Amino acid sequence: AQKVTQAQTEISVVEKEDVTLDCVYETRDTTYYLFWYKQPPSGELVFLIRRNSFDEQNEISGRYSWNFQKSTSSFNFTITASQVVDSAVYFCALWTGAGSYQLTFGKGTKLSVIP
Amino acid sequence: DTGVSQDPRHKITKRGQNVTFRCDPISEHNRLYWYRQTLGQGPEFLTYFQNEAQLEKSRLLSDRFSAERPKGSFSTLEIQRTEQGDSAMYLCASSPGVDGASETQYFGPGTRLLVL
Numbered sequence: 001a002q003k004v005t006q007a008q009t010e011i012s013v014v015e016k017e018d019v020t021l022d023c024v025y026e027t028r029d030t031t032y033y034l035f036w037y038k039q040p041p042s043g044e045l046v047f048l049i050r051r052n053s054f055d056e057q058n059e060i061s062g063r064y065s066w067n068f069q070k071s072t073s074s075f076n077f078t079i080t081a082s083q084v085v086d087s088a089v090y091f092c093a094l095w096t097g098a099g100s101y102q103l104t105f106g107k108g109t110k111l112s113v114i115p
Numbered sequence: 116d117t118g119v120s121q122d123p124r125h126k127i128t129k130r131g132q133n134v135t136f137r138c139d140p141i142s143e144h145n146r147l148y149w150y151r152q153t154l155g156q157g158p159e160f161l162t163y164f165q166n167e168a169q170l171e172k173s174r175l176l177s178d179r180f181s182a183e184r185p186k187g188s189f190s191t192l193e194i195q196r197t198e199q200g201d202s203a204m205y206l207c208a209s210s211p212g213v214d215g216a217s218e219t220q221y222f223g224p225g226t227r228l229l230v231l
Contacts, residue, residue, distance in 0.1 A: 042224065043224050043227070044222060044224040101146070103220060105159070107157050
């Protein structure tokens, strides 16, 4: 069975600080995909990134970067120079296939950026 | 290009009543998903449609829950004889259906249900 663990329930940072959100996953499948979503107070999940298990290259998109390490089964998300608009709940999710279309989500990390 | 829309956004009902939610996916997306999210938790998968066919159901989808997508466009999720434990956010997502089962799912704003 697959599982996603986001050990950090809540994080508070002061604006302009860097912050890293941790994600650890469990799966026996060799082919899988990892996702990050952002959920602002409005409730809608906003897609941020999709990464497959064969691509361990780190990715940077503006102030966002992702570090994928298969050796530690982690897919961590870093926000550089955080802004108040980054305040939200962030979810890491896993897709492992095996005939299923479902995403398995972690419990989320609530990020508060204080001005 | 409009996103996934859901109606209503909020619903308050009394225990034992039936409720129905609607989801309109992104235009031309032929895959549609329903998830449920309770407070402090991540979304949990309920069911999946490929066009009008319901191809996957979670064990969370009890007999009181039924989902349809009659013409392969919008979908409805009905809960019969609601219970207080049904109080949650019901999220709908869609995906194009062109990139395998792992393709990105795009979510709507959700319907927040409160059962009194």
